[in-house]
Amino acid sequence: MDSHVGEVDIFQQCKYIHEVELVNMKLQMRILETHIETKDRLLRNLEDIIDEQESRIANMEDFIQVLSLDFGTLSEENLRLKSALSQMQKVARVNEILETDEDYESDMTSNEDRFALRSVSPQPTGDVIKPYPQMVQSMREEGQWKKLQRCAEELKNEKDELRRLAVDTKDAFNVCMAEMNMLLTSKTTDFFRVLIERYKAEMEKRKQLHNQLVELNGNIRVFYRIRPQLASESDNQKPVVVIDEMDNGVVHVSNTSGSRKTSAGADKVIPTDFSQEQIFNEVSPIITSCIDGYNVCIFAYGHTGSGKTYTMDGPVELPGINQRAIMQLFETAKERTGDIKYDIKVAMMEIYNEKIRDLLNTSNTNLTIRQTEEGKGSIPGLEEVTVSSAQEVTETLARGRKNKAVAATEANIESSRSHVIVRVLVSATNLITKVTTVGRLNLVDLAGSERVSQTNATGQLLKEAQAINKSLSELGNVVLALRQNQKHIPFRNCQLTRILEDSLNGDSKTLVIVHLSPDSKSLNESISSVNFAEKIGQVFTKSGTMKRDPARRSMTGVSSGQRREIPPSPRK
Secondary structure, three states, X not given: OHHHHHHHHHHHHHHHHHHHHHHHHHHHHHHHHHHHHHHHHHHHHHHHHHHHHHHHHHHHHHHHHHHHHHHHHHHHHHHHHXXXXXXXXXXXXXXXXXXXXXXXXXXXXXXXXXHHOOOOOOOOOOOXXXXXXXXHHHHHHHOOHHHHHHHHHHHHHHHHHHHHHHHHHHHHHHHHHHHHHHHHHHHHHHHHHHHHHHHHHHHHHHXXXXXXXXXXXXXXXEEEEEOOOOHHHHOOXXXXXXXXXXXXXXXXXXXXXXXXXXXXXXXXXXXXXXOHHHHHHHHHHHHHHXXXXXXXXXXXXXXXXXXXXXXXOOOOOOOOHHHHHHHHHHHHHHHOOOOEEEEEEEEEEEEEOOEEEEOOOOOOOEEOOEEOOOOOEEOOOOOOEEOOOHHHHHHHHHHHHHOOOEEOOOOOOOEEXXXXXXXEEEEEEEOOOOOEEEEEEEEEEOOOOOOHHHHOOOHHHHHHHHHHHHHHHHHHXXXXXXXXXXXXXXXXXXHHHHHOHHHHHOOEEEEEEEEEOOOHHHHHHHHHHHHHHHHHOOOEOOOOOEEEXXXXXXXXXXXXXXXXXXXXXOOO
């Protein structure tokens, strides 16, 4: 009978694995189809743009040809009028000579042969002008001299008008061309802006499909947060870490020589101008899972001065994720009150020089991790404080914050010398069925991941830095082993990995916020943090399960009890 039940279980497991693989294949096909459709739409849109631009270019060429013909006609007319004006100017000059020289007529006979051959053709008929003395005498008798002067003046005015018309035509043509260029540039810019927006929307759809896929596989989610530049940094150089304009899940880390490292391993990159409230809104969906009975872990990773403690703890006027997360649990519990009773407890501890200290207990007793019968890690003696209001949360966190180990280094004037963990236990008891679900929320502020040489630490600070680097190095080894699916995962090599074992290898929903600095002095540390993010983003954990705890054990020894699989909360 037992063997038959075992075969049924194996069959159910194989069936579940087959269904998951089938869903993965379908989602991958949808992702590939979405990529192909997006590329086809881009190609069609670009072809439409090319056709439209070619049509506009053809219209502009026709318009230029028309303007060229008009300009040629005006040029010919201008030459004809210029020739007639030249003839009139010659006649006017001769009359001026006659008027200023009263004795000219007496010498006319001797000069008659010289002027006999000259002719003037003011009329377009081409008639030959009479010999000059006869012409002058005839003009005087007929009173046409003034008419001739008026005609010459009119021709001159027409010449000037034609010149102005040619200049105006040229200016109008230039203005028209400029307007056409502006219109073309504006239309093209608007089109590409719409195209980019559509591309971003397609990228968001792809990420949603990807999130559905990774929800089934249960992998760890990774966010980047880039610290804003300080005044002293912005005056010297451009930031070395920037967000990709086309994809908010990609960051570029560049050095002064121009070489660039691109990381696409994050689910989201938080912009530098995001407020504490906006950042919490990004991570709040995963926190709600805690009240549903899941284990949830959020930890901040990065070098000293990158903004980890600001994100997790924050100043009093701008509280971070720690206080906001607990307050959200209160609000959610309040909305669900009725048949369910909630108890929320808070504990704070730090790992300092590989020793666990209770930050809510002033005895400074070193705590140890014990293995329970269920194979879970517990910390006997860790003080738990029941909280029921915002004031109690604030006071509890402030009490633990006072006991935290900090010291000044060259990397940061108040550098955290320990890993600080805020642990929240949420017990939900159904008053009708008497079933209790237990969820645990770990909020971890890791110590700085910078090199020892960067801090110039000596003595006790050097010992602290070496302990910090050892624990972070072991964390990296655990991530590498998980990524390579090794049989032995070295969780027990340090206290940090032992506490985070459930978050990295169990049924926990985990979010890693990797902090980066835009300062060029922290370039190597930023690249190291990006490498860590890419590795941990490829680690796949077990699918999240809800915990039932009929015995309602304390946070120091939480048992998974009887488990049942439930659909995971949808991701945003």
